[in-house]
Amino acid sequence: MASAPPTRFAINFVIGLVIAVVAFGAASATAAPKPSESELRAELKKLNAKVDKLIESYNLKRVELAKAQQAAETAGERLTAAERAVAAAESRVAQIAQMRYQSGDPAVLGFVFPGNTTGAAVLEQMIAEQQAVVRNVAQARDEQRKAAEEATALAARIRTETADVAKRRDEAQDVIDDIEQKLKDLVPVSTGRRSDGTWAPELPSGSDNITPRTRAMRALVEKNFSLPFTVGCFRSGSSGEHPLGRACDFMMSTGGTMPSSANKALGDRIAAWALENRAKLGVKYVIWQQRINMGSGWRAMEDRGSITENHYDHVHISMN
Structure with missing residues (x-):
């Protein structure tokens, strides 16, 4: 047997129920209370502290980078000085060896280096000194290379971290700007403003004698x-x-x-x-x-x- 068609009362009841549900949902969606001024100010204070920490971190990393670059520059100066000393020592030893070869007489060394030492001893001393200088140069080169590598690695890390810090700072600044705008919106309209934007005169009052x-x-x-x-x-x-x-x-x-x-x-x-x-x-x-x-x-x-x-x-x- 076919079911009876719904009555007008039933139809109206369903429609009313749907409208009530939709209205309740809309009211619920917009019922979130606006934050108070004190809550906005507290959030602003936290975000400002966060931004300060980001800036401090960024600045400290810049200082570290500058120190590493200075260390690399100092190592380079040491290397240059050591290389000059090696060149001078090598030139002196070569000069002595050439003079000895051309004269075929060990006495030439005595002329070059007067004193009681023999020419062979002087030559050995020069060679030992040259070797010591070469060792110092090698050490200086190692130090310079290490400092340069550290500075390069630190520079790359600083670039990455600086970009991240700037991004986070911009994000925080966007929120700060939003909160400050909301705080401006909380500035109340003073008494006596007319609908056309003009102001009604006010009498001074109170112990401070102002309006x-x-x-x-x-x-x-x-x-x-x-x-x-x-x-x-x-x-x-x-x-x-x-x-x-x-x-x-x-x-x-x-x-x-x-x-x-x-x-x-x-x-x-x-x-x-x-x-x-x-x-x-x-x-x-x-x-x-x-x-x-x-x-x-x-x-x-x-x-x-x-x-x-x-x-x-x-x-x-x-x-x-």
Whole structure:
């Protein structure tokens, strides 16, 4: 007997079950939680340590290669000096033998080498000295050959290992770049940004007398960079955004002196970071090293007469 056709209820039930299974699978596939900022920073720290070890290993191998090449060069110099000594000794012995042969008189040796020794004894002494020099040359040649072989083998190994180190470093750097991009994505949008990208004005608040946007920017700079000196924000009796609570100075040196090269580089990074995130943070402009950037590139500023007034010792960030 033929089976009864499925009812509409059964068909709808099966379709609903399939949709539920597919939806559950899709949700499961996308349910992996995004890593937190602390997890990303921990991973970044590990990868930076790994890259440092790779660079250290590479540099040590370069030093080993240089030492081997220097050893080979020194051995070559010894060989050259020994070969010259052999040539001089052989020339002297040949000269003595020729004079003795031509004169047929052993007394010639006495003329060449005055003293109480006989000509035959002098000749034997010269031959013994020649043999000793030849032995030294042979030893020098062996040393030079060994050093050259070691340097060549080490050079070949260094080339292979250098390529491997560079590959691993590039791989680690790719991951570091990815993590740093994710960290940039974690920079929150400050309060007061309108839908058209402009910023609503804010009143200063708190004991530090700055706006919430300025406070958020300062906190992020302190979080992302190891600052060497103080940060100054509110300042009365001056022009610009400081008395409005909308600017901070991140000091890279003290006492009106020029910053060290390391702190100069740090200031460069802070200024670049602020400009990269200006749309999220509400940065109005950045002043650093007698230049100002309002988001469309750096331009030089007039000379105000001192290191501090020209912003050589601090990065100034003004907020909207």
